[in-house]
Amino acid sequence: MTPALNVEGISVALGGREVLRDVGFSLAPGAFCGLIGANGSGKTTLLRTILGFTAPSAGRVTLGGAVGYVPQKLQLDPDMPIRARDFVELGLNGHRFGFPFPSRARRARVEELLSAVDAKTFADQRIGELSGGQQQRVLIAHALIREPKLLLLDEPLANLDLRAAAEIIALLKRVAAQGVAVLISAHDMNPLLRAMDRIVYLANGRAASGKTQDVVRTEVLSALYGYHIDVIRVHERILVVAGEHGAHGHEHVAAIP
Amino acid sequence: MFEPYMLDAWIVATLVALAAGCAGYFVVLRGAGFAAHALPMAAFPGAALAGLLGIARFYGLAVFALGGVAGLAWLKRAQRPDAATALVLVAMLGLGALFLSLSGQYSNAVYALLFGQILGVGAADLPPAFGIGIGVPVVLLLCFRPLTYSALVPDLAATRGLSGAGLDLLFLGLLAVTSAVALPIAGALLVFTLMVGPAAAARNLVRAPLPALGVSIILALLIAWAALALAYLTGLPSGFFVGTLSAAAYLAARLTRRLSP
Numbered sequence: 001m002t003p004a005l006n007v008e009g010i011s012v013a014l015g016g017r018e019v020l021r022d023v024g025f026s027l028a029p030g031a032f033c034g035l036i037g038a039n040g041s042g043k044t045t046l047l048r049t050i051l052g053f054t055a056p057s058a059g060r061v062t063l064g065g066a067v068g069y070v071p072q073k074l075q076l077d078p079d080m081p082i083r084a085r086d087f088v089e090l091g092l093n094g095h096r097f098g099f100p101f102p103s104r105a106r107r108a109r110v111e112e113l114l115s116a117v118d119a120k121t122f123a124d125q126r127i128g129e130l131s132g133g134q135q136q137r138v139l140i141a142h143a144l145i146r147e148p149k150l151l152l153l154d155e156p157l158a159n160l161d162l163r164a165a166a167e168i169i170a171l172l173k174r175v176a177a178q179g180v181a182v183l184i185s186a187h188d189m190n191p192l193l194r195a196m197d198r199i200v201y202l203a204n205g206r207a208a209s210g211k212t213q214d215v216v217r218t219e220v221l222s223a224l225y226g227y228h229i230d231v232i233r234v235h236e237r238i239l240v241v242a243g244e245h246g247a248h249g250h251e252h253v254a255a256i257p
Numbered sequence: 258m259f260e261p262y263m264l265d266a267w268i269v270a271t272l273v274a275l276a277a278g279c280a281g282y283f284v285v286l287r288g289a290g291f292a293a294h295a296l297p298m299a300a301f302p303g304a305a306l307a308g309l310l311g312i313a314r315f316y317g318l319a320v321f322a323l324g325g326v327a328g329l330a331w332l333k334r335a336q337r338p339d340a341a342t343a344l345v346l347v348a349m350l351g352l353g354a355l356f357l358s359l360s361g362q363y364s365n366a367v368y369a370l371l372f373g374q375i376l377g378v379g380a381a382d383l384p385p386a387f388g389i390g391i392g393v394p395v396v397l398l399l400c401f402r403p404l405t406y407s408a409l410v411p412d413l414a415a416t417r418g419l420s421g422a423g424l425d426l427l428f429l430g431l432l433a434v435t436s437a438v439a440l441p442i443a444g445a446l447l448v449f450t451l452m453v454g455p456a457a458a459a460r461n462l463v464r465a466p467l468p469a470l471g472v473s474i475i476l477a478l479l480i481a482w483a484a485l486a487l488a489y490l491t492g493l494p495s496g497f498f499v500g501t502l503s504a505a506a507y508l509a510a511r512l513t514r515r516l517s518p
Contacts, residue, residue: 081469094406
């Protein structure tokens with residue numbers, strides 16, 4: 001089976017600084033993968049490289065089909081005269097020039113996507129007035145309307161409360177079950193633990209990838225960070241903790257989200 | 258007020274309102290309010306210089322307004338602070354004052370160009386007015402979806418091959434020629450209100466994009482016609498009525514939305 005995404009040994013330098021070094025992984029259709037790392041670990045850079053916004057200095061990215069992208073947050077004026085359904089439709093034809101004649105087929109397709117993400121109840125509201133979770137749903141419908149093989153999401157859970165986050169994860173799980181590879185960036189892996197079957201863990205510009213239980217282990221993460229890391233499991237949650245011996249022998253303990 | 262000599266004024270006001278109502282929708286959508294205020298100011302000395310050289314006012318205005326687009330694009334690329342842009346605008350205003358005083362038609366002309374005087378519109382203003390009254394809405398409708406998409410989510414639009422900078426330049430160019438034709442009617446300082454007022458009011462009245470554009474155009478037409486009639490009846494500058502009616506339309510629309518469930 002052709003992978004939905006194949007990243008082969010990419011390195012990316014931004015402003016003379018090497019942000020990613022020899023990062024490689026591959027996603028099969030239907031994979032549900034977390035892209036985990038602290039702020040500044042290169043998650044956004046990796047997503048931008050997959051999207052083609054940033055050119056890697058080495059390596060290459062191969063896509064199995066169209067890519068849907070869900071940005072972190074919409075920054076919109078709440079007065080903007082764009083309803084949720086108009087926004088979803090832009091995913092289909094937003095790049096097209098020509099008179100914007102309405103079409104019945106397009107409207108039906110938009111309707112289909114709105115119900116797929118449970119957004120029908122607020123489809124006629126201005127998108128700027130929707131809550132964070134509702135906007136995420138609309139953004140996901142907008143990305144899915146072109147039937148992508150790969151869905152990239154940039155910190156979709158960052159501004160959501162626990163319940164909204166759980167709903168979005170359940171929705172994305174359904175999307176993956178239909179054969180779309182889903183790659184979600186997050187600084188905290190815990191909300192995704194039950195849903196994800198793969199993980200790409202970024203630290204120090206390098207990546208470890210594979211099944212979650214194979215990657216989130218003391219040996220693997222210690223090698224990635226370059227110093228000793230403890231992986232602690234508490235009540236089905238995972239804490240990744242750095243125990244570092246400083247120059248004066250004091251122990252610095254910091255939780256790495 | 259419907260005498261034959263007023264016919265040109267009615268036609269020009271109608272065409273300008275069509276273009277301004279349409280361009281204004283995108284001014285508000287794309288957050289280009291500053292450019293919409295800046296371009297007429299940049300165009301102002303063009304009218305004065307055209308008077309000095311004895312050529313048609315529109316050409317002077319259009320050249321200076323398009324120069325303003327290039328200037329704005331350059332200042333944006335050079336990441337100049339707002340202060341530099343504001344100083345350039347004030348300098349343009351001063352330059353216009355100089356040209357006007359050199360041409361010896363100082364006070365009346367300044368008054369008409371800064372605050373608008375539609376009763377001074379003549380047959381020479383008709384061709385450019387027809388050009389923008391039809392051309393600007395047609396081009397904007399053809400670019401309706403890309404202009405909307407790139408304004409809402411530039412990142413997503415870029416993934417579909419839309420260049421934000423290219424669309425910006427196209428839009429500002431249309432804004433420049435619209436300003437050039439609308440300036441004598443609404444005035445350099447007030448033409449901005451004819452674009453922003455109706456569009457800002459429209460988005461409070463309707464939620465969907467195309468209906469909002471339609472309402473914006475209708476409000477711009479009503480405001481332009483009312484301003485022309487009131488200017489004729491009172492002898493006051495049309496720009497005053499354009500400005501106050503636009504602001505009133507916006508306030509009324511906000512109030513309507515606040516009061517409706």
